[in-house]
Amino acid sequence: MIQIEGLSHRIGTAPILTDITADLPRGKLTALIGPNGAGKSTLLRLIGRLLPLQAGRITVEGRDVARTPGEVLALTMAILGQQTVIASRLRLRELVAFGRWPHHHGRPRPADHAAVEAALAAFDLLPLADRFLDELSGGQGQRGYLAMTFAQGSPWMLLDEPLNNLDMGHARALMARLAQIVRTEGRSVVMVVHEVNYAAAWADHVIAMKGGRLIAQGPPETVLTETLLSQLYDTPIEVSRHDGRPLVLHHHLHHALGVEPELPGIAPGGLRPQASDLETERAASDTAC
Template identity: 65%
Template sequence: MIAIRNLSHRIGGATILDEVSLDIPRGGITAIIGPNGAGKSTLMGLAARLIPLQDGRVEIDGQDIARTPTEELARRLAIVTQRVGVASRLRVGDLVGFGRWPHHRGRPGPADHAAVEHALEAFDLTALRHRFLDELSGGQNQRAFIAMGLAQETEWLLLDEPLNNLDMFHARRLMARIHALSRAGGRSVVMVVHDINYAAAWADHVVALKDGRLDFEGAPREVLTGARLSALFGMEIAVEEIRGRPTVLHHA
């Protein structure tokens, strides 16, 4: 479980997160939803200690991240952020290989090579492994970064908007892959997702943030209602049950 307690974050005079407390269950997929600027990326960045904690606590499986050595944290948790600027003259295979760094620290062995192969294959990247990142489409680039996170083989995988840029085929494939990891693989995945229908279809738990506060959380079937979503996004949103799950009709 990731236990978040009274997490607040300020930048300049602005409150970005305000006393957020929540438990992210171990195993399964937790979807974080909410409007742009709600604080979703900040919450994930704080939980992964990419951003230094100001106020509050985060415990990962009982361990306070403020006191966890960096290398140990990297073996427990991988995070793939929204597009970060990286050297574009890097090859796909090398990028995915970086995910193994916390395990081998410069001397990759057979298990590291196997994990890289597996991650490349899982995201349809084997044929692209020698390409430079700046020779990829947006979606291919996105998949390469997610493959790097997967190759890290951590209990926790945090993905910030992993579906961005993906076509329907690759979006569904990514969700199926993540779902399999969270089931057979026993891994715990936390992802920021904007298309609520993906959260409804695949997530075990939904967390909604609004204006830096926890707005609601719970099982998709229970919390993804028209009333809640309309209030969250400040627009009228119709939800219908299709094939037993909430489906948002938001395009018009």
């Protein structure tokens, strides 16, 4: 289990996280949801010790993250951030092999090579293994970084928006694969997701955040409610059911309620110029005459 107690974080004088207390269950897929700027990525980075702890306490399987040696943490947690740029020209197989570094420190053994091949296979990358990274699409490259994280073999995988650059089919396949990894291999996955329905369909545990605060935590059925989600995202949201799990409906609800979303410079109902824009055009025309 990952236990977070009284966690707060600031950048300068700006509060990013405020008094976060949460338990992330072992052997489950936990999804962090919430609007932009909620503090989800910061929380994940603090758990993975990519940011210094300012206030509060985090333990992973009873180990204090702030006090545990890095080489021990690397065997406990593998983290994949949003920024995944490597300057060197590597082949995909070489990238994935980086995940084994905490185990061999530069002297790979047969077990390490086998783990790399297994990771490539797990994310359907074996046919691409000998390609250079700059020869891959964005989605293929993202799956490569996920394979590297998987190859590390750590019981905890921390993933910051791993669905970036993936189309709908690959995103769905990845979520199904992560759920399978949790179910069959006993690993624990903590991931930041923006599309709530991925959490609704595959997560075992959901943490909802807004404005740097924890709003709710628990199974999808108790967190993904119409009232909570509407308040979380400041927009009307309807929740239905599909295959026994929540299904979040939000794309056309404004229209169903007779309310049109307002966008800057766009009149409700279509791409028509607003009055202020028409007045500006007329004034320019009069001046030209």
